Every structure is written in structure tokens, then in C-alpha cells.
Amino acid sequence: MDWLNAILQGTLLGGLYALFAAGLSLIFGVMRLVNIAHGDLIVLAAYLGLTVTVGTGLHPLLALILVVPAMGLIGYGLQRGLLNQTIGQDILPPLLVTFGLSVILQNTLLEAYTADPQKLDAGALETASVSLGGLTMGILPLLTFLIAIGVIWGLQWIFYRTALGRAFRAVSDNQEIAQLMGLNRRHIFGLAMALALAVTAVAGILLGIRTSFDPSVGGARLIFGFEAVIIGGLGNLWGTLAGGVILGVAQTVGAKIDPGWQLLAGHLAFLVILAVRPNGLFPRISG
Amino acid sequence: MMDAILKLDDLSKAFGAVKVADGLTYDVTRGEALGIIGPNGAGKTSMFNLITGTLRPDGGSITFDGTDVTSQSSARRSHVGIARSFQVPQPFAHMTVFENAMIAATQSAGLHGDEAETLCLNVLEQTGLFPKANVLAGSLTLLERKRLELTRALCAKPKLLLLDEIAGGMTEAECQSLVQTIKDIHASGVTIIWIEHVVHALLAVVDRLIVIDFGRKIAEGEPRAIMESPQVKEIYLGIEADV
Numbered sequence: 311m312d313w314l315n316a317i318l319q320g321t322l323l324g325g326l327y328a329l330f331a332a333g334l335s336l337i338f339g340v341m342r343l344v345n346i347a348h349g350d351l352i353v354l355a356a357y358l359g360l361t362v363t364v365g366t367g368l369h370p371l372l373a374l375i376l377v378v379p380a381m382g383l384i385g386y387g388l389q390r391g392l393l394n395q396t397i398g399q400d401i402l403p404p405l406l407v408t409f410g411l412s413v414i415l416q417n418t419l420l421e422a423y424t425a426d427p428q429k430l431d432a433g434a435l436e437t438a439s440v441s442l443g444g445l446t447m448g449i450l451p452l453l454t455f456l457i458a459i460g461v462i463w464g465l466q467w468i469f470y471r472t473a474l475g476r477a478f479r480a481v482s483d484n485q486e487i488a489q490l491m492g493l494n495r496r497h498i499f500g501l502a503m504a505l506a507l508a509v510t511a512v513a514g515i516l517l518g519i520r521t522s523f524d525p526s527v528g529g530a531r532l533i534f535g536f537e538a539v540i541i542g543g544l545g546n547l548w549g550t551l552a553g554g555v556i557l558g559v560a561q562t563v564g565a566k567i568d569p570g571w572q573l574l575a576g577h578l579a580f581l582v583i584l585a586v587r588p589n590g591l592f593p594r595i596s597g
Numbered sequence: 598m599m600d601a602i603l604k605l606d607d608l609s610k611a612f613g614a615v616k617v618a619d620g621l622t623y624d625v626t627r628g629e630a631l632g633i634i635g636p637n638g639a640g641k642t643s644m645f646n647l648i649t650g651t652l653r654p655d656g657g658s659i660t661f662d663g664t665d666v667t668s669q670s671s672a673r674r675s676h677v678g679i680a681r682s683f684q685v686p687q688p689f690a691h692m693t694v695f696e697n698a699m700i701a702a703t704q705s706a707g708l709h710g711d712e713a714e715t716l717c718l719n720v721l722e723q724t725g726l727f728p729k730a731n732v733l734a735g736s737l738t739l740l741e742r743k744r745l746e747l748t749r750a751l752c753a754k755p756k757l758l759l760l761d762e763i764a765g766g767m768t769e770a771e772c773q774s775l776v777q778t779i780k781d782i783h784a785s786g787v788t789i790i791w792i793e794h795v796v797h798a799l800l801a802v803v804d805r806l807i808v809i810d811f812g813r814k815i816a817e818g819e820p821r822a823i824m825e826s827p828q829v830k831e832i833y834l835g836i837e838a839d840v
Contacts, residue, residue, distance in 0.1 A: 473703050476692070480700045483689040490649055491753065492675035492705035594691075 315445055316566040317559050322447065324538075324558030325455030326520065328551040329513035330531050331538035332462060333506035339545045340482045340502040341397055346408040349532030350415040351507060355381050355514025356523050357419055360428055370430040370519050378511045385507030389500040397499070412528065419525035430518035454516050458554070461509055462547050468505070469547075478502055537580040543590030552592060556583070601660075602627040602757055602788050608647060608657035610812070617643035618654065619812035625757070630779075630789040632803035632820060634796065636832050640812035641792045642684060645759050648790075649681050650674045662756065675705045678756030682749075682763055684792075686742035690735030694726055694745060697734050698752045705753035717752050723778060724748045740767065747778070757788045764795040776801045796824065808832070 334348050345351075355377055362373040392411075396403040438449040469475035480488045481498045489495055517523060517531065534557060542553030557576050564575020583591065601624040608621040617640035625631050635641050646652035648659060650671035658667045666674055680701070689697050698717040702708050708716060721727040724744045729737065734745060743763055750758055760779070764772050776798050783789050783802065793799040799806075799820075806823040808816040816828050823829055 473699075473709075476696055476700055477704060479692055479696075480689050480704075483691050484687055486651060487683075487687050487689070488700070488704075489671045490651065490675055490681065491700050491749070492672050492707075493700070494670070494672045 311444055313563070313566065316562045318445055318447065319451065320559030320562035321555050322451035322455045322558070323562060324551070324555030325451070325458035326513070326516055326554070327534045327538045327557050328458045328554030329454070329461060329509065329516065330535035331542075331550045331554055332458075332465060332547065333510045333513070334532075334535045335539045335542075335545070335547060335550045336465060336506045336509070337502060338539070340478045341499050342401065343393065343397060343404045344401065344408070346405060346532065347412040347415055347528075348408075348510070348535060349528030349530070350412045350419075351381075351510050351528075352514045352517060352531045353419065353523055353525060353528040354384075354415060355507075355511040356430065356518035357423055357428070357525075358511075359430055359515045359518050360423070363430055370432050370515050371435075373430075374512060374515055377515060378508045381507040381511035381514075382504040385503040385505070385510075386500040388507075389503035390496060393503065394496045394499055416525050416528065423525065425524055425526070427522040427524045428518070429522045430515065432519040436519065450516075450519060454520070457512060457516065458551060461512060462551050465505075465509070466547050474501065534576070537576065540590055541580060541583050543593035545594035546590075546592045549590060549592035553590070556591075600627045601625060602662055603648070603790075604658075604660040605644075605648075606658045606660070608644075608654050608659065610643060610647060610652060610654050616640070616812040618647060618657075621657070621809075621812060621814060623807060623814060623817065625788060625790060628786060628788055629805065630783045630791065630803045632799045632806045633790060633792045633809060634794070634799070634806060634829075635809035635815075639810045641809055642761055643812070644809070645681055645761055645790075645792070648674075648759060649679055675753060676707065678754070679759070680705065680750040680753040680755035680757070681759035682743075682746035682761055684762040684765075686739070686746050688734035688737065688742055688745050688749075690733070692734060693731050694721070694734055694737070694748070695730040697745060698748050701749045701752035702754075708754075716754070720748050720751045723781070724751070725774075740771065743767075751782065755787060757790070758782065760789065760791040760793070762792055762794060764793055764798045767795075772798050800824070 330352060334345060337343050337345055358377045358380055359370055359373045362368060362376050363370050393404065396407045435450055439446050440449065469478060477493055477498050481493060481495055485495055537557050538553035539550050541556050542549030556579060560579035561572045561576040565572035603625040605621050605623055608618045610618040621644065633641050643652060647654050650669060654667065658665055661679060662677060689700065695717060698721060699713060702713040702716050721730055724747050726741065726744050726748055729741060737745060747763060764775055767775060772795065779802050791799060791803060803820055806818065806820040807814055808823060808829055810832060816823055816826055
């Protein structure tokens with residue numbers, strides 16, 4: 311039963327990792343941009359959530375109403391003002407620029423909020439749980455997992471059922487031809503980053519409710535996100551959810567064997583999958 | 598004065614010592630079908646790249662529908678009614694044929710919902726790709742991809758349609774049906790500039806012919822007279838059998 315419980319907790323944790331990863335996956339899919347600052351943007355969202363909840367007394371989940379559009383606007387501005395200038399044939403400039411952005415974000419957060427660990431106070435939600443045949447699930451992890459499914463379903467719907475999604479896929483497929491079809495690449499990239507950071511806002515708030523955070527924790531979230539994306543296969547959002555779950559289960563099962571093995575087990579699972587299936591478990595089928 | 602939809606004025610573009618456009622000047626009348634011929638490497642496709650804005654000229658100007666578009670983006674030019682097909686088809690390979698068409702209809706022509714879908718279905722019917730509407734474009738054969746090029750260009754509801762060697766590699770029957778399709782498009786009022794090596798297909802459609810070599814216009818006029826001129830015969834020596 312203990313093992314089953316570990317697998318269940320890991321699966322639910324995987325929902326949070328999938329939320330870390332979804333924005334990363336979306337941006338790489340649309341514009342081949344590897345965003346090193348993604349983890350710090352998650353932390354930024356958590357701090358914005360902190361400011362909103364402290365300032366207005368809103369519940370952190372209600373703070374999403376403000377933080378999601380705020381992160382979306384930041385995303386659009388960031389893309390149009392900075393990242394579009396780095397995108398081209400060479401993948402190095404965006405790596406360097408987002409690395410720099412990561413450093414700037416961390417230090418700005420340090421200046422603004424100090425290095426003291428913070429937490430978003432979600433009241434009773436943090437400890438509430440349900441029992442199911444001997445297994446106990448926290449309401450918050452369960453809610454996180456359901457939100458992850460909802461977000462990925464929503465992104466999938468946008469990608470394959472809307473004109474915006476068609477535009478994302480056209481630009482991803484062939485930028486030059488997309489321009490000739492009247493698509494403004496810079497604007498489309500801006501919208502993609504806005505959408506990605508809107509998802510990041512959800513991830514950041516849920517992270518902030520679940521654990522304490524400080525300006526330096528972005529790096530580890532970036533790694534978890536990357537691992538989930540790569541385990542699942544690039545360009546496949548449902549694969550990203552599966553990747554998050556595999557990573558989460560590996561971590562909780564590892565922790566069950568020895569508490570010190572939690573992170574190591576996750577990384578080992580990632581390395582094994584990378585060695586056996588370099589394209590991930592569910593790579594996008596290409597035509 | 599005739600109503601010119603497109604004016605190229607002293608257009609020039611060089612890559613190092615290679616001039617792909619060298620003082621290129623001509624007008625295209627609204628509703629005209631203009632043929633472009635010239636040897637490989639003469640600068641024909643580069644001329645299309647200049648007109649659509651994927652290449653920026655070193656000098657000269659391009660006027661479309663009364664507006665100077667020389668410094669406008671290719672997306673902008675697409676919105677005002679310039680569409681092209683590519684010699685080497687470039688579909689959005691991971692999207693279906695229908696979605697490829699919809700990109701042009703919604704983004705370029707600016708249509709929405711049912712209006713866009715109806716246009717796409719009609720064009721797919723016209724170009725014979727309707728049975729392939731839900732197939733991924735990446736899985737099409739070369740000829741189907743060429744038809745998709747035409748489909749996408751038409752779904753953009755162009756005023757000016759640029760066709761780049763769309764008849765190459767077709768059987769005689771396929772070529773006949775293509776010629777008929779292009780005639781229909783022309784009859785509907787779309788201005789056409791067509792680069793083509795399959796000269797008999799070209800001559801069946803165009804009202805006027807321009808010959809380009811080394812980025813320069815070397816001859817221009819009534820198609821059959823142009824084909825008979827010594828200058829053109831010299832350039833086309835060896836591929837005369839194609840005429």
C-alpha cells in the first residue's frame with residue numbers, strides 16, 4: 311500500500327511538473343526558442359501572486375484572475391521587445407539572452423522581495439485531503455493534477471481547433487511561407503509567449519501554495535520542466551503530461567527507497583529514457 | 598494611360614557580383630496575363646521574391662495598386678492582394694491540405710468562419726485537391742503539392758497571382774487541365790504573372806511575354822512574335838523542342 315501511495319503522490323506531483331513544462335514545450339514548438347529563464351518566470355509568477363494576495367487579501371487561486379493576464383502581458387512585451395530580436399537561424403543568441411534574463415530576474419526578485427523564503431497562504435486547502443480505499447490524496451495535489459489536465463486539454467484545443475492555433479502551427483512549420491500568407495511572425499510569437507506565460511502563472515501560483523519559494527528556486531523548476539518535456543517527446547503536449555507524471559513517480563518512489571534519493575531518482579529516470587528513447591516516449595508523428 | 602496594377606521601376610538586386618535584377622522596369626496592366634521566360638539563373642524567381650518582399654531590392658521601387666510597397670513586409674503585401682506559388686512546393690507539412698488553405702483564407706484574405714471555409718472548399722474543388730482535404734500536406738505527391746501551391750495562392754483571394762514554374766513535370770493531360778484552371782482564374786479578373794519553361798502551356802494563356810536574362814528585360818511584346826525573335830531563339834537554343 312505504501313508503494314501504491316508513493317506512485318499516486320508521484321502521479322499527482324507530475325501534474326505540477328507538466329504545468330512547469332507546458333509553457334516551455336509550447337514556446338519551443340512554435341519558435342524553436344529554448345527559454346532558460348522559464349524557471350525564474352515561474353518564480354516571478356509566484357511572487358506576483360504573493361504581492362496580490364498580501365495586497366488584496368484574495369485567496370491565491372483567485373489571485374490567478376490578476377496574475378494570469380499580467381504574466382500574459384509580460385510575455386507579449388518580453389517577446390516583442392527583446393526575444394524576437396534574438397530569433398534566427400542560430401539557436402545560440404536566444405540561449406544566451408534568456409540566460410542573462412534569468413540572472414536579471416533572480417537579482418531583481420532578490421532586491422524586491424529579499425532572499426527570505428515565502429509561501430502563498432491557501433488556508434485549509436493546503437491540508438485538506440480525501441481518503442480512497444486506504445489511500446489518502448491531498449486536495450491541493452489532486453486539484454493541481456486536474457488543472458494540469460485542463461490546461462493541456464485547453465492548449466491542445468487552441469492548437470488544433472482555432473485560427474490562432476493554426477497560425478502557431480503554420481509559423482512553426484515554415485516561417486517564411488507563413489509571412490507570405492500574411493502572418494506577422496513577430497506578433498504570433500508574442501501571442502505564443504503570452505499564452506506560455508499565462509500557463510506559467512498557473513504553475514507559479516500552485517508552486518507557491520505547495521512549497522515555500524525564494525528567488526533562487528527557478529533553476530530546479532527549469533530542469534524539471536525540461537525533463538518532463540524531453541521524456542514526453544518534443545512537441546507533444548499530452549506527452550509532456552506523461553513526462554511530468556513519470557518524473558514525479560520516479561521522484562516519490564526514489565524518496566520511498568531513501569529520502570535522499572528523491573531528486574537523483576528523477577534524474578536517473580530521465581537519463582535512462584534519454585538513452586533508450588532519445589526522441590522521448592511520444593514524439594510528434596511527422597508527416 | 599492603362600491602369601497598371603504593378604509597376605517595377607529600375608529595380609536592382611545583386612548578390613556579390615551576380616545581378617539578379619538589373620534596372621528591371623515594366624508595368625503590368627490590371628487583368629493582364631503576363632508570361633516571363635528566360636534561361637535558368639536569369640533572375641526570374643528572384644524577381645518574384647522582390648515583388649512579394651522576401652528579398653529587399655538594392656535600388657528601384659515597386660508600386661502595387663497605386664501604393665509604393667518597396668519597404669513593406671511580405672505579410673503586408675499578402676494582405677493587399679499579392680500571392681504566389683513556389684517552383685519547389687513549400688506546404689506546411691504538418692498541417693492538413695484544408696488547414697494549409699485556411700491559413701491563406703483567414704490570414705491573407707482576412708476571411709472568417711464559414712466564409713473562409715466555403716472559399717477553401719470551392720478552391721480545393723477547382724484545383725482537384727478536394728479528396729485530399731484532410732490529408733497531411735507532407736504526405737502529398739509532388740504534383741499534388743504543386744496543386745496545393747496554387748490552392749493556397751487562390752485562397753488568399755489575390756489581385757495579383759505569381760505562378761512560378763507550376764507546369765513542370767506534368768503529363769500532357771495534367772498540363773491541359775492546369776492551363777484550363779489558370780484560364781478560369783484569369784477570366785475571373787485576377788492579374789497573373791507566370792514564369793514557365795513549358796512554353797506551349799504559357800502561350801495558351803498569356804497576353805504578353807517578357808524575356809529576362811542576367812536580371813535585365815531583353816525583349817517584350819506579343820508572345821508569338823517574341824518567341825520568333827532571334828534573341829529568344831539564341832537563348833532557347835537546345836530547348837526549342839519544348840515550344
